[in-house]
Amino acid sequence: MTDLLTATGLKKHFVIGQSGILKRKPITVKAVDGVSFAVREGETFGLVGESGSGKSTVAYTIIGMYQPTEGNIAFRGQSLFQGDKKRSSAVKKEIQIVFQDPGSSLNPRRTVKQIVELPLQIHQPEKDPLPKIVRLLEMVELPPDYVHKYPQMLGGGEKQMVAIARALATNPSFVILDEPTSALDVSIQAKIINLLIRLQEEFHLSYLFITHDLSLMRNVASRVAIMYLGKICEIAEAAEFFRNPYHPYTQMLLSSIPVVSAAEEELKPKKITSRGEIPSPVNVPSGCSFHPRCPEKMDLCSMEDPLMVEVEEGHTVRCHLFSPEQGGL
Amino acid sequence: MSVGPLLDIKDLYVHFHVFGGTLKVLDGVNFTVYSGEKVGLVGETGCGKTTTMKAVLRVLPMPPARIPGGEIYFKGRDILKMGAEELGRVRGEGISMVFQDPTAALNPVFTIGQQLGAVVRYSLAGGKRISRKEIHQRAVVALKEVALPDAERLLKNYPFQLSGGMRQRVCIAMAVAGSRELIVADEPGTSLDVSIQDQILRLLRRLVEEKNTSVILITHTLGVVREIADRVYVMYAGKMVEVATTEELFSRPLHPYTLGLMKAVPKLTGGGIADGIPGRIPDYLDPPGGCRFHPRCDQAMGVCSQEKPWFYRVSDDHEVACFLYREGGKEK
Numbered sequence: 001m002t003d004l005l006t007a008t009g010l011k012k013h014f015v016i017g018q019s020g021i022l023k024r025k026p027i028t029v030k031a032v033d034g035v036s037f038a039v040r041e042g043e044t045f046g047l048v049g050e051s052g053s054g055k056s057t058v059a060y061t062i063i064g065m066y067q068p069t070e071g072n073i074a075f076r077g078q079s080l081f082q083g084d085k086k087r088s089s090a091v092k093k094e095i096q097i098v099f100q101d102p103g104s105s106l107n108p109r110r111t112v113k114q115i116v117e118l119p120l121q122i123h124q125p126e127k128d129p130l131p132k133i134v135r136l137l138e139m140v141e142l143p144p145d146y147v148h149k150y151p152q153m154l155g156g157g158e159k160q161m162v163a164i165a166r167a168l169a170t171n172p173s174f175v176i177l178d179e180p181t182s183a184l185d186v187s188i189q190a191k192i193i194n195l196l197i198r199l200q201e202e203f204h205l206s207y208l209f210i211t212h213d214l215s216l217m218r219n220v221a222s223r224v225a226i227m228y229l230g231k232i233c234e235i236a237e238a239a240e241f242f243r244n245p246y247h248p249y250t251q252m253l254l255s256s257i258p259v260v261s262a263a264e265e266e267l268k269p270k271k272i273t274s275r276g277e278i279p280s281p282v283n284v285p286s287g288c289s290f291h292p293r294c295p296e297k298m299d300l301c302s303m304e305d306p307l308m309v310e311v312e313e314g315h316t317v318r319c320h321l322f323s324p325e326q327g328g329l
Numbered sequence: 330m331s332v333g334p335l336l337d338i339k340d341l342y343v344h345f346h347v348f349g350g351t352l353k354v355l356d357g358v359n360f361t362v363y364s365g366e367k368v369g370l371v372g373e374t375g376c377g378k379t380t381t382m383k384a385v386l387r388v389l390p391m392p393p394a395r396i397p398g399g400e401i402y403f404k405g406r407d408i409l410k411m412g413a414e415e416l417g418r419v420r421g422e423g424i425s426m427v428f429q430d431p432t433a434a435l436n437p438v439f440t441i442g443q444q445l446g447a448v449v450r451y452s453l454a455g456g457k458r459i460s461r462k463e464i465h466q467r468a469v470v471a472l473k474e475v476a477l478p479d480a481e482r483l484l485k486n487y488p489f490q491l492s493g494g495m496r497q498r499v500c501i502a503m504a505v506a507g508s509r510e511l512i513v514a515d516e517p518g519t520s521l522d523v524s525i526q527d528q529i530l531r532l533l534r535r536l537v538e539e540k541n542t543s544v545i546l547i548t549h550t551l552g553v554v555r556e557i558a559d560r561v562y563v564m565y566a567g568k569m570v571e572v573a574t575t576e577e578l579f580s581r582p583l584h585p586y587t588l589g590l591m592k593a594v595p596k597l598t599g600g601g602i603a604d605g606i607p608g609r610i611p612d613y614l615d616p617p618g619g620c621r622f623h624p625r626c627d628q629a630m631g632v633c634s635q636e637k638p639w640f641y642r643v644s645d646d647h648e649v650a651c652f653l654y655r656e657g658g659k660e661k
Contacts, residue, residue: 050522155609156374185373185549190593190605197601212522215595219602242597256527257597258552260579264597273531274524277494 003038004174004206005062009071010035012057016282029281031057033230034071036308039174044200044207046221046238048214048253050278054230055210059176062208063097075174093123096167100179102159106151112137112162113147119169136165140195157188161195168199176208181216193220214257215264218242223314226250229281229289232308236315246317248272248294288320296321333405335511335543336362336385336424341399343377343384343567345613346392352613354380356567356621358399359640362511367537367544369554369575371590372564375610378547381564382513386424387416404510421451425504427533429516431496435488441499442468442484448503471502475532494525498532505536512537515547530556551594555579560646563587566611566621572640573647583649585626620652628653 012032019025032054039045049055060066062073064080064087073080075091096119099105106115116133126132134144140161151159160180167175177196181189197220200207209220217224218238225235226249234247245251251269259265276293279285285292291301298320306320343355355377362368372378383389385401387408401408403419411419428434436444445468450459465484472480475498488496497517504512514533518526534557537544546557554561554575561578563571563586571584582588592603608625611617617624623633632652640648641655 050524157609186551186593187373187589187605188609189595190602193595193602194604213595214523215597218597218599219595239599242599253524254597256524258527258530258550258556259597260551260555260591260594261596261598267597274527277492277525278522 002041004041005073005075005208006036006038007058007062007071007073008036010058010061010068010073011070012054012061012066013069027282030230030284031281032061032068033284035227035230035232036071037225037232037235039206039208040223041173041206042200042204043222044209044220046217046224047208047210047227048212048217048224049227050212050253052229052278052281053227054281055227056178057230058227059097059178059208059210062176063095064092089123093170094172095174095176096170096172097176097178098160098163098167098180101183102151102156102163103183105163106159108151110150111147112142112149112151112154115151115162116166116169119166123170132169136169137162139168139199140165155188156184157192160184160192164192164196164199168203171203172205174206174208176210178210179212180209182211182213189216196220214242214253215259226253229278229284231289232318233290234315234317234319240312240315242267244315245269246311246315246322247319248296248321249290252293252295288318334361334402335364335366335404336360336545337400337402338381338385339400339402341381341384341401342397343380343389344395344397346395350614353616354567354613355384355399356616357637358564358567359569360562362543362545364510365541365543367534367546367557367559369558369561370545370547370564371549371551371554371561373549373590373610376564377567378564379515380567382426382515382545382547385513386420386426387411423509424511424513425509427497427500427504427512427514427517430520431493431500432488432520434500435496437488439487440484441472441486441488441491445471445484445499445503445506448506467506471506472499474505474536475499475502477502493521494528497521497525497529501529501533501536505540505542509542511543511545513545513547516549517546518553519548519550526553533557551579551590563590566616567613568621569640569650570622571647571649571651577644577647581647583643583647583654584622584651585628585653586622620650 010032011034013028013030015026015028017027019027035058047055061068068081113133116136117129120129133147137144137146142161181192199205211217221238224238224241225232228249234250245254251272252274255269255272256274272295287302287304288306291297300320306318306323308316308318309322310316311322338358338360341355341358345352345354358381370378403423446464449464449467468484469480472483477483477495477498518529546554548554558575560574562569565586571587582591589606593605595602606625611621619634619636620638623629630652638650638652640650642648643654
């Protein structure tokens with residue numbers, strides 16, 4: 001499979017204020033601080049992290065809401081950020097997003113027809129867009145008479161289906177799903193997830209799936225990356241990731257998941273229990289940013305930031321336990 | 330310790346009178362908690378979990394709410410018939426609540442010390458006047474119990490100076506302060522990250538086991554009840570549909586609704602997710618007759634739309650409100 005979208009050394013820092021006597025020293029939040037990954041064609045790449053880890057900032061940078069502070073994102077080999085040049089309409093069409101809360105991402109004063117029509121008007125105006133809109137609603141399994149409804153007349157799951165229809169209106173090849181089901185109940189989540197999987201097969205879509213729910217990730221992603229305080233800690237194939245988590249943070253998260261069966265209980269790492277909280281991204285700890293919470297902390301960890309090391313083929317970890325100086329595994 | 334149940338809700342109905350008509354939300358809820366027991370209450374958004382607990386604490390806004398039928402016994406006394414003074418004692422010394430969103434539960438303009446101090450005064454000292462020094466000391470003890478470091482400084486802080494996990498710990502400190510007999514925890518970890526939720530749940534379990542307090546854990550996440558509860562109630566559209574011991578429920582779920590929920594939960598073992606339950610929760614203005622689940626049920630029979638199912642006992646520790654089990658089990 002070829003890489004569709006690649007992020008290299010992506011950084012996004014926000015200046016939130018000034019400090020110092022003359023207020024000249026900027027206070028920055030390093031929301032994303034050197035992230036590299038590649039999303040392959042037709043796959044679902046999962047990006048997992050707790051709140052404040054920077055996963056949504058990555059998404060918003062990809063769709064162009066933010067300019068990266070450093071680093072770059074390439075789509076089909078072409079950089080998405082070329083100086084001050086505006087992104088071409090052809091690229092915008094290809095990259096779409098579904099947001100977490102459909103209650104606030106759909107305009108309450110517009111009908112479903114108007115909502116789904118907007119991207120069509122911008123990217124491929126037609127005289128009579130109605131047949132296309134009805135077809136889009138059919139694709140997400142909504143009845144055609146929904147075109148005249150307003151978002152508040154729909155249930156949470158149905159709203160999210162409208163948001164998915166809107167994202168698909170421009171025939172994209174890459175869709176970012178930013179926590180698409182975390183505002184929904186499990187029975188509805190199941191429906192939306194299966195719909196997304198069907199759509200992916202039918203239209204050969206590539207997904208960047210952002211979530212904090214690792215159990216969900218196990219069922220949708222082909223590869224998983226885990227983020228902590230703006231950096232990626234571990235990337236691996238989904239099956240490998242859950243069978244063989246290396247990074248202490250991954251192990252801690254996995255051990256914290258509430259599960260419903262004994263078979264799942266066995267997959268949870270036992271020796272690590274969760275402790276501490278994610279620090280403020282304004283004051284990121286020195287060295288490896290996870291060291292204050294890490295049960296396997298060494299002296300080196302607070303001084304030096306580890307590098308990404310490929311421990312096994314396709315499985316990279318950013319932890320001193322696995323760095324070459326430590327003799328790897 | 331009394332022999333009977335600590336909390337016993339009998340055939341409780343709650344209606345809301347609104348502009349468009351009457352919302353028949355609770356439709357005959359039966360719910361029991363024994364002393365020292367940890368009970369889970371699972372159900373999806375809008376099924377009436379929180380309404381039930383608000384009825385118990387008598388904090389439902391009336392009107393629009395009305396309770397046309399039912400009794401709520403706390404230690405043998407009907408809460409619905411209590412006078413203001415007795416009710417105040419139940420709320421101050423008997424039952425306490427931990428809410429889902431600690432940011433909304435704490436008052437932003439008072440310090441932690443002021444808020445915790447008030448709880449200490451009313452629940453620990455039973456409204457007696459105790460010295461400031463003593464209030465302070467007891468508040469420090471309460472914060473230490475929930476593993477919050479640097480209690481002295483925290484008492485001077487305002488809620489916004491604390492992280493989400495710390496705020497929820499403060500709320501738990503308030504709930505467990507003194508010798509409460511029942512804690513109602515309404516989605517205590519839902520607004521927090523998984524690693525913090527895990528810490529909060531472990532803390533809650535440790536405290537209630539130490540103090541032998543009863544807990545009702547309200548949640549929509551099946552995994553969370555499995556971690557904590559001894560016994561689980563599953564609720565759908567204003568009615569309990571299944572109750573069993575935790576082990577029994579998770580190894581042998583019976584009600585079609587419970588089964589649907591279990592299948593829809595994403596598993597760590599992978600293998601995809603089943604398609605969930607078709608349709609959505611009914612409109613309370615005009616709920617379906619008979620079993621309220623029948624329009625969404627894939628095993629619905631003729632009788633389901635006609636009659637309301639009772640709880641049928643399938644084993645000593647498992648009851649299901651579904652006609653599928655009428656034959657096998659004997660009627661209660």
